[in-house]
Amino acid sequence: MALDTETPVNSLGFAKPPSETRVVVAMSGGVDSSVVAAYLADQGYDVVGVTLQLYDHGAALAKKGACCAGIDIHDARRVAEERGFPHYVLDYENIFKDAVIDEFADSYLAGATPVPCIRCNERVKFKDLLETAKDLEADCMATGHYIQRKMGPNGPELHCAEDANRDQSYFLFSTTPEQLEFLRFPLGHLPSKDATRQMAAQYGLSVADKPDSQDICFVPNGNYASVIEKLRPGAVEPGEIVHTDGRVLGQHNGVIHYTIGQRRGLGIGGLSEPLYVVKLDVDRKQVVVGPKEMLATRTIPVREINWLGDAPFTSQKEWHVSVKVRSTRPPREAIIRPLSDTTAEVELLTPEEGVSPGQACVFYETGGSRIFGGGWIWKGE
Incomplete structure (x- = not known):
């Protein structure tokens, strides 16, 4: 299946041949970014693949469904070798920890429910990596995100992906107009993820059947609390589970184990009404529960x-x-x-x-x- 080519001269919107258009492709090692790189190379673009190592190789090798570390770096490099374009790995561990992981831990300890994938796009991929792409004299940077960039009367606009089930707009809302000028999202108009995998098979990519990444890349098995306890030793303190009417219903071993709206796993069985977490009071170390309407x-x-x-x-x-x-x-x-x-x-x-x-x-x-x-x-x- 072909990607969108409705542009003045080339499919990325530049008035020059693809061979004279340098594109830095952000490669995570997964199917989506690999297809983007293979497609653009096949179209004759001057493709440069860049992968960010965001956290420790060793820890990531044992974790399935991660990105940007360990086996994924190997997979990205292999795709570049298969398709014949240069590939670079940049060590962003310290930047990623300072810009994303530390805030993730501190937000949870403050009773919030953070979304680190947004911060990663905002502070790492679409900031430092985008500047690296410009340093490499690229005309644009392409990613495997499922979102669309469309030209409007006042310049490029951000639009949802054609496939609502794959749409990643929620995680890319902080993309600025200046960044949008430089970014390209070649997969955004595809009808389904199956279409992407068909293209991967068409190009003979070694990652064609690779599973999608799951959860947050630096959180093994979705266990947020264990990561936070490791990052902030001693910061997690026990406290009371309290009804909104003031009754103490039980004890908890840290507010980081709870989220607003949670019903299951509260450890306060035997009550006549279903209760939900309605507030996390960090200062008082209280998990406040109440009826659903609250x-x-x-x-x-x-x-x-x-x-x-x-x-x-x-x-x-x-x-x-x-x-x-x-x-x-x-x-x-x-x-x-x-x-x-x-x-x-x-x-x-x-x-x-x-x-x-x-x-x-x-x-x-x-x-x-x-x-x-x-x-x-x-x-x-």
Whole structure:
């Protein structure tokens, strides 16, 4: 299956032959980025593959479904050798720890539910790696993300992937207009992941049947608590599980083991009503539980907003959009009321359950595919 080639001269939008167009491909070692690299090389582009080593080789070798370490670096290098383009591995362990892992741990300890994949894109892949691509005199940088870059009347716009089941827009809301000028997403218009794997088989890639990566790359088996306890020894303290009416229902061994909206595994059985985590009070070391209706949230404070609309964010008192407050949920209609260039109050027209500080609130065109940016949910005052 061919990728999109609807451009003035070449499929990446440059008015020159592919052979004179240098593309740095961010290669994680997985199927998606490998297909992007193979496709662009096959089209005659001057492809340079770059893989970031984000954490320890040895620890990653034993972890299935990781990316950017161990066996994945080997797989990326092998694809480059098979398709005949140069490949470089850059050691980003220290940068990744400082920019992503440390904040992940501190956010959990503060009672938030962070999304480190967004921070990785924002602070590492689309920042330092993008600058490296420019240092290599690349015309653009391509990735295997499932999202679309479309040209609008005011320049490039960010749009959801054609395949809603693969769409990664939630994790890319912080892509700036300047970055969008330089980035390309060749897989965004494909109808399904099967189409990507068909292309991998077509190119004879050794990773054609490689499983998709799962969970957060530096968190083995999804066990966040064990990672945080290792990063912040002694910081995890026990406390009480408390009902919103003040009753002490039990004990916990650290708020990091709980998330807003959690029902299972609370360790407080024998009650007549189902209870959910409605608040994590770090200062008092309390996990606060209550009935489901207490999870409903209508107003959300959002900060660190990256705005991708055509007019300035504060040029209107209200923006009528749809928003996602978790990656797995569909967009819901909302009203954004800007407070500054980077802060706002978001009103959900239909209350959502389990809205948690540390998650992203991503803005979408209602009834359309365009992404207008987003920000981070926080606790407010």
